[in-house]
Amino acid sequence: MSDRLLDIYHTLLAAFGPQHWWPGDTPLEVLVGAVLAQNTAWSNVSRAIANLKEANLLSLEALAALPVEELAGHIRPSGYFNQKALRLKNLVHHIDSLHQGDLEQFFDLKTGALREELLSLKGIGPETADSIVLYAAGKPLFVVDTYTHRILSRHNLIGEEAYYHEIQELFMHSLPEEVELYNEYHALLVRLGKEYCKKSKPRCDDCPIRDF
DNA sequence: CACCAGGCAAGTA
DNA sequence: TACTTGCATGGT
Numbered sequence: 001m002s003d004r005l006l007d008i009y010h011t012l013l014a015a016f017g018p019q020h021w022w023p024g025d026t027p028l029e030v031l032v033g034a035v036l037a038q039n040t041a042w043s044n045v046s047r048a049i050a051n052l053k054e055a056n057l058l059s060l061e062a063l064a065a066l067p068v069e070e071l072a073g074h075i076r077p078s079g080y081f082n083q084k085a086l087r088l089k090n091l092v093h094h095i096d097s098l099h100q101g102d103l104e105q106f107f108d109l110k111t112g113a114l115r116e117e118l119l120s121l122k123g124i125g126p127e128t129a130d131s132i133v134l135y136a137a138g139k140p141l142f143v144v145d146t147y148t149h150r151i152l153s154r155h156n157l158i159g160e161e162a163y164y165h166e167i168q169e170l171f172m173h174s175l176p177e178e179v180e181l182y183n184e185y186h187a188l189l190v191r192l193g194k195e196y197c198k199k200s201k202p203r204c205d206d207c208p209i210r211d212f
Numbered sequence: 213c214a215c216c217a218g219g220c221a222a223g224t225a
Numbered sequence: 226t227a228c229t230t231g232c233a234t235g236g237t
Contacts, residue, residue, distance in 0.1 A: 021218095038219040044234055045218085079234040083220085125220050145218050190218055199216070 004157070005174045008209050009181070012188040015208040019187035022135035024049075027103055029058060030136040034128050035087050036078040048078035060101050063092045087123030094121055107137035115141065126164045134186070140179045142171040143186045147193025154197060154204070155212055 023042075024030035029049065036045045051074045052058045057066060072085035094117070099106040107114065114137060118129035130143045144167045152158045158167060175181060196207045204210055 034218090037217090039217060039232090040219085040234075041217040041236070043217095043236075047235090077234060079217090080219090080232045081234080083232055087220090123220065127219065131218075143218085147218070186218090193218085 004212060005171060008212055009175075009185050009188070011209055011212075012192055013184065016188055016191050018184060019191055021183060021187035022131075024135075026058075027107065027136045028060065031091070031103070031132055032058070032088060034131040034136065035084055035091065035123065036075060037131075038080070038084070038128060040079050044077050044079060048075040048081075051075065051077070060092055060095060060103065063088065064096055064101070083123065087121075090121050090123060107139075111139040111141060114139065130168070134179065134182055138179055140172075140177045140182055142168050142175075142182045144168050144171075145186070145190065147197060148186070148189050150199070151189055151193055151197050151209075154202065155209065157212075 022030045022033065023046075024033050032052070033045055033049060036048050049058070055074060057063060057071075057074060063071065068085045068089050071088060072081045075081050075084055075088075078084060095101060095103060095106050098117075106117075109117065111133060115129050115133055118124045118132055119126070124132075127143060127145050130141045133139050133141045134143055144164050149158075149162065149167060152167065153160050153162065158170065171182075171185070175185070192208065196203045
């Protein structure tokens with residue numbers, strides 16, 4: 001299995017090239033993007049982030065001072081804006097109260113501790129936590145999303161009912177523990193999913209990994 | 213028009 | 226434990 005996962009990675013990289021994830025300029029932007037991206041098309045997330053940048057709100061200080069209703073207004077295009085505004089405010093408040101509003105200090109936690117703190121917050125589930133750990137903090141945790149699950153299951157590499165944690169373990173036990181590899185591999189799976197493994201329109205005949 | 217997108221939490225039985 | 230539902234915009 002480990003060799004198969006590595007073969008798939010190299011095949012995807014050859015087919016698509018490097019994806020240059022995460023599309024965010026700073027760790028804070030990546031953190032915010034991770035929450036806004038929950039069950040939402042990236043085109044909508046990028047509009048919401050552009051609004052925040054335009055209003056000069058992309059800093060922990062500005063976000064902490066901003067009333068939740070106003071934050072909701074700015075992130076409207078990303079959908080679920082009331083929930084996501086609350087989730088962002090909770091996250092910012094956590095960093096302020098437990099880590100002196102210092103994102104670097106927060107990210108200095110050991111990988112496991114950082115993940116647990118993120119998971120303890122309302123609105124941060126496994127995928128969002130792992131995305132933040134990998135793409136914002138730069139620590140090696142493999143991110144599993146719906147595409148990862150669907151792609152592996154359609155290729156009979158896991159069962160349809162596989163849990164998040166066992167899929168994550170499968171990758172992490174099969175691959176060298178490298179941030180760059182985890183980063184690129186997840187991004188490639190999303191790329192593959194968008195183009196070839198959509199829920200209702202799979203293009204399995206042309207799929208770059210149809211033989212795996 | 214229906215369906216989907218880089219989820220998560222809360223409610224029900 | 227195992228389903229179900231609400232949250233919401235913008236693209237296809």
